[in-house]
Amino acid sequence: MPQPPIFHDYTFGEQERKTLDSDGHFVFPGLLTSDTQEKLTNSLSHILELSHTPKQGHEPNRFSAEYDSYLESLIPHPQMLELARKVLGEDIRYDHCVSLNRPGGNRGIGWHSHGYGDNNPSLGFVRIFFYVNGFEPDDGGLKAVPGSHLYRESKIQARTDEDLREGWLAGKTHPETGEPLEIEALSAPPGTVALMWTHAAHAVSERKPDSSTRWCVVYAYRNPGEPSGARWITPEFEKKPILGAEGLMSLY
Ligand SMILES: O=C(O)CCC(=O)C(=O)O
Ligand SMILES: [Fe+2]
DSSP states (O other): OOOOOOBOOOOOSHHHHHHHHHHSEEEETTOBOHHHHHHHHHHHHHHHHHHTSOOTTSOTTTSGGGTOHHHHHHTTOHHHHHHHHHHHOSOOEEEEEEEOOBOTTOOOEEEEOOOSSTTOTTOOEEEEEEETTOBBTTBTOEEEOTTGGGGOOSOOEESSHHHHHHTTTTTOBOTTTOOBOOOEEOOBOTTEEEEEETTSOEEEOOOOTTSOOBOEEEEEEEOSSSOOTTOOOOHHHHHSOOTTOTTTSSOO
């Protein structure tokens, strides 16, 4: 039986592609269907429960698709692969599926970037974030620095916005526009999907103590060509026959 759609209609043409390549991220507000939001909330609650019993080296939040069949079924979902291929081109591999649930009081995460093909711009790596119940900028909200990915630096790090401004950001400009690089705090209504190139500097604000859990999962895909540090997939899962995922699961 074909899988039900996960996305509403959307456009990702030349203009949108330009924005992604210039900013380093692209947001589709409310793209997830309500059926998908509901199923993901169930799956992510399941993962959060499992996470209370730690499993060293095979954590449910880091290997989420290996613990939940609905999350697994989205790896080769035709709309997921279509979007990943619009970004990366035809030749892609699955990299990871990590749940990013942030209960009230969660501290968020400081500024960082990730790596892949640091010296090979022909190799792309994209994160596809599903912000199931969305977020406000000051409440478990994703922040980014448009243009930062063009530096292709994998180890940007700063604890606070001030530290980033005084550190890595100081004196840097957007390579295409020449404008000074600046922090952008995003907002996301429920069902938002966000694309982000792996080298983009990003951070997440604290979840307010009284807020409900922010439900979020990220699926990452890349062009094959180099080893990947974030490729969290067990040998068993790599070998598991998953309908539609043929050829997607290997490193190369
Ligand atoms: O929790 C988030 O919104 C972002 C997490 C993150 O930095 C990542 O998955 O790379
Ligand atoms: Fe990150």
